[in-house]
Amino acid sequence: MMRRPPNGAAALPYLLILPTLFFVVVFTLWPLIRVIYDSLFVENQAVQVPQFAGLENFLALFMSSAFRDVLYNTLIYVVITVPASTLFALSLALMLNREFKTRGLFRLAFFYPSMLPMVSAATIFLFMYTPGYGLINVFLSFFGVADQNWLGTPSLALPALMILGIWKQTGFYMIFFLAGLQGLPHDIFESARLDGASTLQSIRYITMPLLMGTTLFVTTIAVVNAFETVDQVYIMTSGGPVNSTSMLLFNMYETLFNYLDIGKASAMSVILIAMLLIFTTINFINTERNATYE
């Protein structure tokens, strides 16, 4: 016979999640529905009362070369910074997982950039990238590299932002990898060493598969962070020069708050959400397939 649960306890789970559910609905679900709804209307400075337009906003965006440039810039940024920062983070974590005296100091040094607000970091880097007396140009001149106008040259501006992004986020991901590494059992590595495996082999065949869960998490966070890049653009380049650093979230901000084009901005939001959803789903499926769990 099934034991009847005590009175009131059946409602307990729902009551417990109610506050969180409330916030998720108000700040995530409702805006999502609203933005999808708004993207189907034309509403801008010339059309103050929303007019239904179906998929016209999306069509207009994909046909505009400016928006295609925005997508291209954003994808380049993601495709380069995510693997780079993940790899750096993993290498740093592997190196800093060993025992040595000043280990704590190094961990702090690498983690420190991620504690800075991005706006502060961007303002500092704005002056570091100055032609002539900016620190980066001075440093490079020791290696004989000519003075560069980093933020004023279309081909260099986006790399400049990418360097800042990687510098800032690597420490953050390193912490996750460190935590993952410290959760790994020691006996497997010992037996591998007894069998004659080199360090690299043990990293490749033991550490990596066991870290798949952490790697999945880090890459997902890294991709979402990369898509959300806006602070550096706002502070350092405003999307220039010649739209070479115009990225999706910044363009959305401009479209909504500077041009008051609610329809187009909503359409861009939907595109961003769709891209992130697709990526996260593929990432999960892929990594789950390859993951080995304890």
Added chain:
Amino acid sequence: MKKFQTVLFACLMIVMLFTACQPAPTPTAAPSAPAASAPSTATELTFYYPVAVAGPITQIIDGYIAKFEQANPDIKVKAVLSGGYGDTLTKIQTTIKGGGTPPDVAVLLSTDLYSLVDSNAIMPMDDAIKAAGGDTLTSDFYPAYLANSNYQGHIWSLPFQRSIPVLFYNKDMFKTAGLDPAKPPTTYQEMVDDAKKLTKADGSTWGLEISSDGIPYWLFQSFVIGSGSNVFSASNKVTFDSPVVAQSLQDFMDLSGKDKVMPTGILLWANMPNDFANGKAAMIWHSSGSLTNILKQAKFDVGVSYTVGEKGFGAPTGGGNMYILKGISPEHQAAAFKFVQFMTSPDIQADWSIHTGYVASRKSAYDTQAMKDNITKVPQAGVAPAGLQYAGPELATHNNAQIQKFLGDAVQAALTGKSAPADALKNAQQQADQVLSQFKE
């Protein structure tokens, strides 16, 4: 006991839920603790203002408000610092779109006029101005500044903190290069010739630096206005692809290309005063409002002159005006205009100009003793107001931010060699036409 725990938990959750739901205080909400001495019938105005120049702006504004409240005991003004011009406009427009209460008075760009009228955000000042003196009042404002306030036969704003771009030049370097420091260039060609003499072969000094990041259209307009033309002809018509504009863009490009008196690529506005003070640039184009900052940094004799085009001096105006927002009660409207009148009065304008570097928007401000003393002390401060005779209207159209961006992108594309100037301008013209076609004049 289990049941009690459950109920307790439930109550806790509900209480947490409701405390978390407290609405955040909005800047337009009435103060929770009314001032003990204020009469209950005092009209309280909310005033949004941006900060666009360096200096203790908040203190200065609070000082003006204290003076105003003393003279008008039945009006209280709550000043809210609202970021930059863009932030202020965004705050106001999103408040209106969301159905909230906008502030009563705000300082916004003079070129925001059409966007504000389109979103039905502001009210005309004609009646209030007529009651306050009509033409005797408006004729005291510099025409170049008041020009941005007219639309559909109404006056919508009064100039408050205005500027023009000016040419700063290093008088010491002029002397060393054999140029007369009392004779800055008066045309584009003279500026190029002077810059060539000032540019050092080893690259340590450039003759001229003109920035092109951020809002490139503003400095670019100097070239066009100095050639006797402008980049737009109506609130819904731009002239980006006209021959004069194309030639102006070519002139801008030649500075770093053909004549090599300027570094290549996009130069940053924020770096210009530093480059000038460091001797890296002998001449720069920058806002008249940067004078105080430059004088503080420069250890040499600083000369101020006007920006030029092919025909002679030319510059767009810049800066912000006072607007009164729509939808406020008649008592608030009257009080708001009193405040606007106070802030644009000659004495306040003179004081504001001395402390910030903005050009006072009224001619009579330059007749005040305070201003005369300041110009004796800092003669460079007298140059900008005299240059208003060469000023032309700043680019102002419907959906202004986007139109300005199209022109700015074209300028940047040409300067970086990404496209030929004619193509870039034609592209900008097409994009602008598409956007502006939806608006009536």
